[in-house]
Amino acid sequence: MRAATTKEIAAATAASGPDAVGQACREAVEDLPDDPGHGVRTIVRHAHEHWDGEGYPEGLSGEQIPLGARIVLAVDAYHAMTSDRPYRQAMSHADACKELEDNAGTQFDPEVVEAFLAVLSNEARGQA
Numbered sequence: 001m002r003a004a005t006t007k008e009i010a011a012a013t014a015a016s017g018p019d020a021v022g023q024a025c026r027e028a029v030e031d032l033p034d035d036p037g038h039g040v041r042t043i044v045r046h047a048h049e050h051w052d053g054e055g056y057p058e059g060l061s062g063e064q065i066p067l068g069a070r071i072v073l074a075v076d077a078y079h080a081m082t083s084d085r086p087y088r089q090a091m092s093h094a095d096a097c098k099e100l101e102d103n104a105g106t107q108f109d110p111e112v113v114e115a116f117l118a119v120l121s122n123e124a125r126g127q128a
Contacts, residue, residue: 043068047076052106062109070109074100074116077108093120 046060046069053061055073081096091099097117104113 042066043072045069047072049073050107051104051109054106065109067112070112071116074108074112078116078120093124 043066045057046066049055049058049060049065049069050073051062051065051070053059055065078096078100081091081099082093084090097120100108100113100117104110
């Protein structure tokens with residue numbers, strides 16, 4: 001099976017909503033090896049679960065969420081906040097870090113946020 005293209009994913013979103021996008025993404029990685037609970041497919045599936053259980057698709061919370069998915073959620077959120085979008089300008093690094101800190105324990109795993117911010121801080125000091 002071939003991977004879905006970006007156009008196909010966008011068309012699926014317009015036609016069927018976010019569930020279709022999730023399905024298209026899962027299909028794009030279905031042939032990759034998956035270590036249950038830790039592999040690429042598992043990470044993709046759970047990358048929108050929130051630490052407090054308010055995310056999707058399964059409403060997992062805390063350490064029920066695979067670590068890779070918790071990392072992807074925080075890193076992707078930082079990238080989204082610090083990137084220009086057609087509908088808004090990028091947030092500053094400081095503001096994005098504050099958002100991560102403010103949402104640690106609800107949306108994000110607090111330990112992942114702490115580790116990620118430490119990495120960003122080390123990179124800023126040229127120590128990464």
